[in-house]
Amino acid sequence: xxxxxxxxxxxxxxxxxxxxxxxxxxxxxxxxxxxxxxxxxxxxxxxxxxxxxxxxxxxxxxxxxxxxxxxxxxxxxxxxxxxxxxxxxxxxxxxxxxxxxxxxxxxxxxxxxxxxxxxxxxxxxx
Numbered sequence: 001x002x003x004x005x006x007x008x009x010x011x012x013x014x015x016x017x018x019x020x021x022x023x024x025x026x027x028x029x030x031x032x033x034x035x036x037x038x039x040x041x042x043x044x045x046x047x048x049x050x051x052x053x054x055x056x057x058x059x060x061x062x063x064x065x066x067x068x069x070x071x072x073x074x075x076x077x078x079x080x081x082x083x084x085x086x087x088x089x090x091x092x093x094x095x096x097x098x099x100x101x102x103x104x105x106x107x108x109x110x111x112x113x114x115x116x117x118x119x120x121x122x123x124x125x126x
Contacts, residue, residue: 013046023094030092041109041120060118061085067113077115087113 014025040059044052062085071081081087090112097105105122 012044012052013049015049019049023096027092027094030094041107058120059086061087071113073113081114082116084114086111086116086118 014022014029016022040057040061042057043055045055046052062083065080065084067081067084067087070078070084071087072078086109088111089109091108091110093108095106095108097103100106102121107120107122109118109120110116111118
């Protein structure tokens with residue numbers, strides 16, 4: 001298996017035959033990209049799936065810190081490693097608004113090396 005690293009192209013949301021978001025396919029695609037080493041999240045407005053509009057790229061890593069120098073795999077997280085930010089995303093969970101405790105969609109990302117969990121609120125594009 002080839003291991004890809006670095007910045008990944010944007011994720012376009014799969015749709016069903018009825019032009020609804022295919023949440024199961026989206027979860028599988030995002031999980032696959034995360035397992036392959038994506039370091040951040042691209043955010044697109046896909047109101048018109050034929051013409052997605054880039055909104056932002058989110059990456060909570062401090063690039064001034066080299067994780068290879070301050071983090072050790074299979075060791076308790078050091079303060080220096082924690083200061084590097086979110087490292088090695090491992091799991092992604094999408095929580096629809098109907099299941100969210102605050103009534104808006106959420107995205108949860110867990111990170112293997114930094115042992116961090118980041119919760120993103122998904123707001124509508126204005």
